[in-house]
Amino acid sequence: MFKVTKNGQILMDVATAAPPSQAFIVEALECSPYADCEVDHDSIAAFFQSDVVEQQLLVAKQKDAEMRIAISEDKMQASATLITAKGGSLISLDQAKKLIVKSGVCRGYKQAFLEKILAKQFDAAPGAEFSGVIAQGRPPENGLPAKLISHVLTLKERLKQPKMREDGTVDMRDFGALSSVSPGTLLITQRPATPGKEGFTVTGETIEPLPGETFQLVAGEGTEISHTNPLELIATIAGCPSDIQNGMRVDDIFTINDVNVKSGHIDFSGSVIVTHNVEPGMKVKASGDVTIMGTVDSGEIYSDGNIEVRGGVIGHLDHSDNDQSLTSKLVAKGDINIVHGQYTYLEGRNVYIQKQANHCDIKALRQVLVGQEDNPRGKLIGGTIFDAQSVTAGEIGSPSGATMSVYLATSGIEITNKTDQCIRELGETDEQIDNLQKAVEKADQLRDAEKKKMLMAKISATQNHYSQQAEALENKLSELDHTLHELLEGTQLRATNALHSGVELHIFDKTYRTNRSYPPCTAKLLEGKIEIEFKT
Known part of the structure; x- marks a missing residue:
C-alpha cells in the first residue's frame, strides 16, 4: 500500500483502489512501518478535493532529527535543543559534536551531558523537543587576600581566657601568667595574597580574576621583619606581644593591683594591667594597651593603644570647672571598650560600650557602638557625640525628651575647606x-634669535613647574572628593529600639532635631538632607 522514495516521501498507491476517507489513510499509516513519519494532511485533503485521478498520493514524510545549539548572552553556558526524528534518521554523537564545534563552543563541553540528550531519541515520541546544557563556562576565582597568621598569644587574647577555680567558677581577675616572648621569637607569618584562578567562556575567551588584596607587614616597636624571610615578623625584645594594624608590637608590661594615692599616678612606656580599680583623682598613662579589671571612678586613662575597662567608668560634673568638664576621662589612639559609663569623656578610634552611657561626651574617629555587636540594645542617654562616622545603640536619647547632641562626619567640613x-x-x-602663554607669544616676536632662545627656555621651565603644580592640585582635588564621598557614604545614626525626642543630630553641615519618639530607624544624609529610614 505504501512505499518510500529516496528523498523520504511516503507514497500511497491509489490507482487500483481509492481510499474511502482521510481517516482511513491516517489509520493505515499508524498501522504501517511509517507510523512515526510526519503526516501530510494538506496533501491528503487536496486529494479528496481534486477531480484529477492520481496514481500515487503523498501521505507522509520522513523527517530527520534536528539539533540546535544556543549560547547564553554572557557566553558562560551552551545548551542543545533536540527535536526527535519523525520516521527519519537519528542524530549521531559525531554529528552532534560537529554542530557544537560549528556553533563556536570550544571549552567546558561535557560529553556526558550531550549523550543524555541524544538518548532521548530512543524512548521519546516522534517530534518531541528536549533541551539541556552541554557546555558550562567557569567563572574566575578571585584571589585570597593576604592574611596574618599569629604564632603567639597576645595580651588581648590572653584576657579572654580567665582561670578556672577548683570549684568550677571563673576568676575574672586572674588570667594566669603574662604571655611573654623572648628576642628572636617568631610572632607573625604573613600568608601572601593569591592571584586567583582565571575563568573562561564556552567560546574559549579567558576571564581574568581579581587578585587578592595585599598589604605591607608592619613591624611595631620591639619587632623587626626577618632578614631571611620578608613574610615573618620577629621579636627583638622580651615582653608581651600586642596586635597592631597589619602587624604586631612587643611591649613591656606593668601590672598593679590598684591605682590610688599609695601607688601614685602611672606613666609607663608599655602596656599596663590594673587588676582592681582606679580610684578618684588618679591617672594612668601608657604607650601600650591599658586594661582595668575593676572600675574607674573619676580617673583619667591615656593610652597610645587600646583601653579596656571590665567594670564601670563613673564620673560627675567638675564643679571646679563650673560644671564645664567631666571628672572621668578615657583617651586612646586605638579602641575603647567599657561596660557602662556615666559623666565620662571617651575618645578613641572606636568606642564600644556594652550596656549604657549616661551623659557621656564621646569622640570617635569611626564608630560608637552601645550594646553587643551582633544585637546592639544598649542605651545612649544625654551627653554629646562630638565626632564619629557612625553611632549605633538600642535607644538614643531619653523618653523624657532631654536634650542631647550628636555630631557625625564633622571632619567632612575640614575636607571641604581644604577643597x-x-x-x-x-x-x-x-x-x-x-x-x-602670553609671554611666549610676546617672546616669539623678538628679532634677536639668541635672546629669543634664552627667553623661551626660561618661560618653558616655568611653564613645566606650573603644569606639574596644576596636575598635583587636580589629583589632590580628586582625592579629597573621594575621601568626602567615602566618609558620607558610611555615616549614619542607627537606633535598634527607639530614637527619642530632643536629639539634635548634625551630619556634615546639615541639622535635624527629633520632636517625637521614633521606632527602630536609621538616619542618613541623602541628597543633601538628613532622612530617617524606618526598619521594615
Whole structure:
C-alpha cells in the first residue's frame, strides 16, 4: 500500500483502489512501518478535493532529527535543543559534536551531558523537543587576600581566657601568667595574597580574576621583619606581644593591683594591667594597651593603644570647672571598650560600650557602638557625640525628651575647606599658565634669535613647574572628593529600639532635631538632607 522514495516521501498507491476517507489513510499509516513519519494532511485533503485521478498520493514524510545549539548572552553556558526524528534518521554523537564545534563552543563541553540528550531519541515520541546544557563556562576565582597568621598569644587574647577555680567558677581577675616572648621569637607569618584562578567562556575567551588584596607587614616597636624571610615578623625584645594594624608590637608590661594615692599616678612606656580599680583623682598613662579589671571612678586613662575597662567608668560634673568638664576621662589612639559609663569623656578610634552611657561626651574617629555587636540594645542617654562616622545603640536619647547632641562626619567640613583652598590655588596656577602663554607669544616676536632662545627656555621651565603644580592640585582635588564621598557614604545614626525626642543630630553641615519618639530607624544624609529610614 505504501512505499518510500529516496528523498523520504511516503507514497500511497491509489490507482487500483481509492481510499474511502482521510481517516482511513491516517489509520493505515499508524498501522504501517511509517507510523512515526510526519503526516501530510494538506496533501491528503487536496486529494479528496481534486477531480484529477492520481496514481500515487503523498501521505507522509520522513523527517530527520534536528539539533540546535544556543549560547547564553554572557557566553558562560551552551545548551542543545533536540527535536526527535519523525520516521527519519537519528542524530549521531559525531554529528552532534560537529554542530557544537560549528556553533563556536570550544571549552567546558561535557560529553556526558550531550549523550543524555541524544538518548532521548530512543524512548521519546516522534517530534518531541528536549533541551539541556552541554557546555558550562567557569567563572574566575578571585584571589585570597593576604592574611596574618599569629604564632603567639597576645595580651588581648590572653584576657579572654580567665582561670578556672577548683570549684568550677571563673576568676575574672586572674588570667594566669603574662604571655611573654623572648628576642628572636617568631610572632607573625604573613600568608601572601593569591592571584586567583582565571575563568573562561564556552567560546574559549579567558576571564581574568581579581587578585587578592595585599598589604605591607608592619613591624611595631620591639619587632623587626626577618632578614631571611620578608613574610615573618620577629621579636627583638622580651615582653608581651600586642596586635597592631597589619602587624604586631612587643611591649613591656606593668601590672598593679590598684591605682590610688599609695601607688601614685602611672606613666609607663608599655602596656599596663590594673587588676582592681582606679580610684578618684588618679591617672594612668601608657604607650601600650591599658586594661582595668575593676572600675574607674573619676580617673583619667591615656593610652597610645587600646583601653579596656571590665567594670564601670563613673564620673560627675567638675564643679571646679563650673560644671564645664567631666571628672572621668578615657583617651586612646586605638579602641575603647567599657561596660557602662556615666559623666565620662571617651575618645578613641572606636568606642564600644556594652550596656549604657549616661551623659557621656564621646569622640570617635569611626564608630560608637552601645550594646553587643551582633544585637546592639544598649542605651545612649544625654551627653554629646562630638565626632564619629557612625553611632549605633538600642535607644538614643531619653523618653523624657532631654536634650542631647550628636555630631557625625564633622571632619567632612575640614575636607571641604581644604577643597576650597585647593580650588583657589588651582585657579591661581591656571592664571599663571595663561600669563606665561602670553609671554611666549610676546617672546616669539623678538628679532634677536639668541635672546629669543634664552627667553623661551626660561618661560618653558616655568611653564613645566606650573603644569606639574596644576596636575598635583587636580589629583589632590580628586582625592579629597573621594575621601568626602567615602566618609558620607558610611555615616549614619542607627537606633535598634527607639530614637527619642530632643536629639539634635548634625551630619556634615546639615541639622535635624527629633520632636517625637521614633521606632527602630536609621538616619542618613541623602541628597543633601538628613532622612530617617524606618526598619521594615
